[in-house]
Amino acid sequence: MTLSFRQVEILEIAKRDGKVTVDSLARHFGVTLQTIRRDLTELGNAGQLDRVHGGAIISSGTTNVAYEERRSLHSEEKARIARLCATAIPDDCSVFLNIGTSTEAVASELLHHRNLMVVTNNINVAHILVAAEQCEVILTGGNLGRSDGGLLGPLTMDAVRRFKVDYAVIGCSALDQEGDLLDFDIQEVGVSQAIIAQARQSFLVADHWKFQRTAPVRIASLADLDAFFTDHPLPGQLAEKCRDWGVEVHVTG
Template sequence: MSQTLRHPEIVELARRQGKVTVEDLARHFDVTLQTIRRDLAELAQAGQLERVHGGAVLPSRTSNIGYGERRRLHGEAKAAIGRACAALVPHDCALFLSIGTSTEAVARELLGHRNLLVVTNNMNVANILVANPDCQIVLAGGTIRRSDGGVVGTLTMQTIRQFKFDLAVIGCSALDRDGDILDFDLQEVGVNQAILAQSRRRILVADRSKFQRSAPARIASLGDLDVLVTDAGLEPDLAARCRAWGTEVVRAEAGGGAEEG
């Protein structure tokens, strides 16, 4: 395959996987390691990728990738995370589901739950849960982001503060090696902080791509949460931090199971 054809496919693989490695790409394209290193160097020079040890990742951004693209990426992983998270949600409870394609996956797995009160600032979550007749839905007021159906702003936080939730499920844009939970939108950060403050039990849902990304605004630490549900094993240092914090890590398996760590 020519360089012209390899480059867009390499970028697409990075979008899907979060990171590409020199060795994997060499096997995938049946070319030498040196050829792939040249490809990655040229893509980095063009600003399409960032070089990291052993491979490359998508460039750090100050704005999130588009909602449509986020919805397509890592679909199988998000479905597994949705199942594993929904298994932690009891019947007869009040919960908050925040903005994000992973929280939408959780909502799909709650259609059989009984006697739920769900408050959300995600119009997509509300539309999904309409199919559950045993679920009362409260849509938090505020400013609607046309890009993804999220609702943010001061009115949203005011609505959230009227409740005390048994459980909150939030998503994020990135999760760094120190365990900081990150996002791009300062308004969304404020809303998520209000959600966590009003919840007795707090769960973060994040697929493995979030460990390969960065975002400028901090929501909280994993140490402030009770559970992380993800499809990836954690780096040893972060896993040790979670144990010290008492944050449970649930690894969702694509086949439908979940492993606690």
């Protein structure tokens, strides 16, 4: 595909900011919304950008989209998924929540649960749940990632292995047709794997955007988990695999 001068600049803006919106690009270039939508569609078809509602983001590769950008993407869908997941977590239990914007949404939905112990390597999750009077919050410790509030490294791994929790709720950056959960940071993946190993039941929370992405590091298979909470029905092949594996799939209404 030969890019127009406008499309080249759109890519430069997307790489700089992590995402672009139709409205802002139309104002920037002084063209119609339809023209920008056509540009973004062509760039999406060429694999240069991933189309999202109202705009586009840089395509998946070996580097994830910036954390603040991910937090704003599909926020309503994440809230609905989190609400559905929270209904599967009873009072009077222990829960592990890992790094991610989807798990932060779950934390918000657990605020009114009673007598929870929540272990997390996510400072943002701890900050949310500190407002819950009947929730004990335990931070794992570890090396702090300033961009996402995540704690990683040997101290984190050691802390995770000290627990055997009732439920683990994890997120991922991508989910492929084989049912593999994928991510970008190998240290973060190692912590997620340890969390799954130390939980009696493990849940995945992920919106439909993750079906369209790819990432280089494998966390686990959906076959290793107990339930998957999402906002769109799974593609046929993946839905069939989940049935074969006995993985419960819960889709928001």
